[in-house]
Amino acid sequence: xxxxxxxxxxxxxxxxxxxxxxxxxxxxxxxxxxxxxxxxxxxxxxxxxxxxxxxxxxxxxxxxxxxxxxxxxxxxxxxxxxxxxxxxxxxxxxxxxxxxxxxxxxxxxxxxxxxxxxxxxxxxxxxxxxxxxxxxxxxxxxxxxxxxxxxxxxxxxxxxxxxxxxxxxxxxxxxxxxxxxxxxxxxxxxxxxxxxxxxxxxxxxxxxxxxxxxxxxxxxxxxxxxxxxxxxxxxxxxxxxxxxxxxxxxxxxxxxxxxxxxxxxxxxxxxxxxxxxxxxxxxxxxxxxxxxxxxxxxxxxxxxxxxxxxxxxxxxxxxxxxxxxxxxxxxxxxxxxxxxxxxxxxxxxxxxxxxxxxxxxxxxxxxxxxxxxxxxxxxxxxxxxxxxxxxxxxxxxxxxxxxxxxxxxxxxxxxxxxxxxxxxxxxxxxxxxxxxxxxxxxxxxxxxxxxxxxxxxxxxxxxxxxxxxxxxxxxxxxxxxxxxxxxxxxxxxxxxxxxxxxxxxxxxxxxxxxxxxxxxxxxxxxxxxxxxxxxxxxxxxxxxxxxxxxxxxxxxxxxxxxxxxxxxxxxxxxxxxxxxxxxxxxxxxxxxxxxxxxxxxxxxxxxxxxxxxxxxxxxxxxxxxxxxxxxxxxxx
Numbered sequence: 142x143x144x145x146x147x148x149x150x151x152x153x154x155x156x157x158x159x160x161x162x163x164x165x166x167x168x169x170x171x172x173x174x175x176x177x178x179x180x181x182x183x184x185x186x187x188x189x190x191x192x193x194x195x196x197x198x199x200x201x202x203x204x205x206x207x208x209x210x211x212x213x214x215x216x217x218x219x220x221x222x223x224x225x226x227x228x229x230x231x232x233x234x235x236x237x238x239x240x241x242x243x244x245x246x247x248x249x250x251x252x253x254x255x256x257x258x259x260x261x262x263x264x265x266x267x268x269x270x271x272x273x274x275x276x277x278x279x280x281x282x283x284x285x286x287x288x289x290x291x292x293x294x295x296x297x298x299x300x301x302x303x304x305x306x307x308x309x310x311x312x313x314x315x316x317x318x319x320x321x322x323x324x325x326x327x328x329x330x331x332x333x334x335x336x337x338x339x340x341x342x343x344x345x346x347x348x349x350x351x352x353x354x355x356x357x358x359x360x361x362x363x364x365x366x367x368x369x370x371x372x373x374x375x376x377x378x379x380x381x382x383x384x385x386x387x388x389x390x391x392x393x394x395x396x397x398x399x400x401x402x403x404x405x406x407x408x409x410x411x412x413x414x415x416x417x418x419x420x421x422x423x424x425x426x427x428x429x430x431x432x433x434x435x436x437x438x439x440x441x442x443x444x445x446x447x448x449x450x451x452x453x454x455x456x457x458x459x460x461x462x463x464x465x466x467x468x469x470x471x472x473x474x475x476x477x478x479x480x481x482x483x484x485x486x487x488x489x490x491x492x493x494x495x496x497x498x499x500x501x502x503x504x505x506x507x508x509x510x511x512x513x514x515x516x517x518x519x520x521x522x523x524x525x526x527x528x529x530x531x532x533x534x535x536x537x538x539x540x541x542x543x544x545x546x547x548x549x550x551x552x553x554x555x556x557x558x559x560x561x562x563x564x565x566x567x568x569x570x571x572x573x574x575x576x577x578x579x580x581x582x583x584x585x586x587x588x589x590x591x592x593x594x595x596x597x598x599x600x601x602x603x604x605x606x607x608x609x610x611x612x613x614x615x616x617x618x619x620x621x622x623x624x625x626x627x628x629x630x631x632x633x634x635x636x637x638x639x640x641x642x643x644x645x646x647x648x649x650x651x652x653x654x655x656x657x658x659x660x661x662x663x664x665x666x667x668x669x670x671x672x673x674x675x676x677x678x679x680x681x682x683x684x685x686x687x688x689x690x691x692x693x694x695x696x697x698x699x700x701x702x703x704x705x706x707x708x709x710x711x712x713x714x715x716x717x718x719x720x721x722x723x724x725x726x727x728x729x730x731x732x733x734x735x736x737x738x739x740x741x742x743x744x745x746x747x748x749x750x751x752x753x754x755x756x757x758x759x760x761x762x763x764x765x766x767x768x769x770x771x772x773x774x775x776x777x
Contacts, residue, residue: 166204166567167540170197174558174565178220178227179549183242186547186556187227188565189215196229196238197565198245201554204567209245211238219259221266224283228268230256237270237279239286250286253277257298264304265324271297271311278311278320280327289327293320298339305345306365312338312352319352319361321368330368334361342382344389347406351391353379360393360402362409373409375402385425385432388447392425392432401434401443403450412450414443424464424473429488433473435461442475442484444491455491457484465507465514468620469657469685470529474514476502483516483525485532496532498525506546508553509657510685515555515568517543524557524568539566577605578681580615580642580660586736589689593651596758596772597644598632601662601681610665615642618659619649629660638664651690658686713750713761717774721752731764751775 171190174197178187184201191214198207212231215238219228225242232255239248255274262269266283273296280289294313297320301310307324314337321330335354338361342351348365355378362371376395379402383392389406403412424433430447437460444453458477461484465474471488478501485494499518502525506515512529519542526535540559543566548555555568582599601615612634616626633641644658662681713722724732724747732750734743736759744764745752751759756775 166569168197168199168204168206168565168567170206170564171195171208172563173560174563175545175560176216176218177545177547177556177558177565178218179547179556180220180222180225180227180242183222183225184549184554185242186549186565187218187220187229187240188556188558189218189229190563191215194231194233196227196240198240199556199565199567201549207245209238209240209247211240211247212236212249216257217259219261219268221261221263221268221283224263224266226283228259228261228270228281230259230270232256235272235274237268237281239281248286250279250281250288252279252281252288253290258300260300260302260309262302262304262307262309262324265307267324269300269302269309269311269322271300273297276313278309278322280322291320291322291327291329293329294318294331299341301341301343301350303343303345303348303350303365306348308365310341310343310350310352310363312341314338317354319350319363321363332361332363332368332370334363334370335359335372339380340382342384342391344384344391344406347389349406351382351384351393351404353382353393355379358395358398360391360404362404371409373402373404373411375404375411376400376413383425383432385430385447388430390447392434392445394434399436399438401432401445403445403447414445414450414452424466426466426468426471426473426488429468429471431488433464433466433475433486435464435475437462440477440480442473442486444486453491455484455486455493457486457493458482458495463503463505465505467507467509467512467514467529469509469659470512472529474505474507474516474527476505476516478503481518481521483514483527485527494532496525496527496534498534499523499536503544504546506548506555508548508555510687511553512683512685515546515548515557517546517557519544522559524555524566526568537566537568540564578603578612578662578664580662580681580684582658582660582684582686584686585688588687590651591690593690594646594649595651596760597658598758599642599660601640601642601660603638603662603664603681605664609638611636611638612640613663613665615640616661616663617642617644619651620657620659626661651688656688656690658684658688660684660686711763711771713771713773717776718751719776722750722773723748724750727763732761733764735760735762 171193173192176189186199188197196209211229213233216232217230227240229238237250252270253272253275256272258271260269268281270279278291293311294316296315297311298314299312309322311320319332335357337356339355340353350363352361360373375393376398378397379393381394391404393402401414432445434443442455458480460479461475463476473486475484483496499521501520502516503519504517514527516525524537540562542561543557545558557566601612615629617629618626629642728748
């Protein structure tokens, strides 16, 4: 099959949108609910109720609830999806309630006075609780619930974890410093910063930490390897800091000088980018390298080109305060609280569309998997659901005073906390129109991989009745739909209505962190006709699969190896195989086996490759050689 390119504009015309109705369920919770957290692995949602001293556990499959008693005045909740433990900071009783997600059993763990922030390191299974009343950070061992009290500075207000280096950073507002905790030893180092540090951001790629000092017009850059610091002058009253790890640029919003300072992470050189009035929220699109800053005092958004620092001012509605980016469609959604609308910015052109919302839109969340946008209307007691393909809206009733919104992209459930009616509204999408032509991908464990170019395989399926024509092919693209698309490689079922495919990487690769894998199946009328009688492809539903590229823990070997890759001059026979394969001429040598995520799964001799493995895609490499791995396939 020849290489084929298709633009999203074409897809938007020829693909049938999956329309939907909405089913809402009101789930009663405790009094004054605010923070919530989702565990997408177990499909459980945890809502902390400040005034009734409990957490409502919502079963995402049934919407059934279980109240779990915690300490007094819970103010923060964090989930460790690896261990299925939930950590609730109770400000009034100076402890943390540990909830076992499997049983809802609880264990109280004493911490310092006035705990206000909690962070989890899922790699080490350690939990860090900042207590501003006692000026301490309590380290909880997730395996034993044993604690270690680590002294911090005066009034720690925020805590951040770098899981790659196992360092923890507690920002101490009143003592103008940061306490750096070594996660391996709990030893501390005090690093002086500027006046009234307020916000912190970590760039795990460069191991640099950026602390915004609200009263000293500076950002302190901490070198994570040495704890050495560099002050970087910024504007007046820096209040937020955001990192783009792809470009190594840092963006600091300066509220009272009405500008943004762009820091070059490689040199610490700065560029001042003028805003208009009272910049507040900011959002980064790492795919396009554009930065969006909402100016609530002048009713516009400043768009910064990350490559040139050139700016474009885009008019929006009255008092924009929150924004969200869909990196797949390159659309930006700005909630205008006083204008009762949402401004949709086309990231390619900066053109705008105003979409009516309810009374007092306050929070916005994007699900790039479904291309739906959810806007909570605090004064209108509703949620506006925007279809990202058409900008059509649906108003869904919520409780009283809805504001925080969270979604589970795995189950496509949306959770809205109604602060004044003490309940949570659960939104469930019910599709009623579908092309019945779709692409599917075999999911990787926990949606993670260590590899830049992991093996991705899936199916293209046509279930359109009565026209179950053959699948012409599957198009694939990474992270953005705004460029040309190549064909995936068909590996089985060619000429039928159900084909197998493997990803075609070409020059593409995953960035570190969050990625979106896109695929579209085309049926056999592609290029001939479509449902509108036009001579362009009939495309199935757009598949969007979230995938996270992470660094392997120290000492863990991956299929990519280290150093220069060598040419592999070996073959496996047979390949595919059902029992085992052999490597002709290398039967006595040992080979290392890896799964499709790049994790090492074992070693074996060349005369019986894969004998103990389950069916699936694997890679092998000669032991002790960091060569390009050989792909093998074991069938059932």
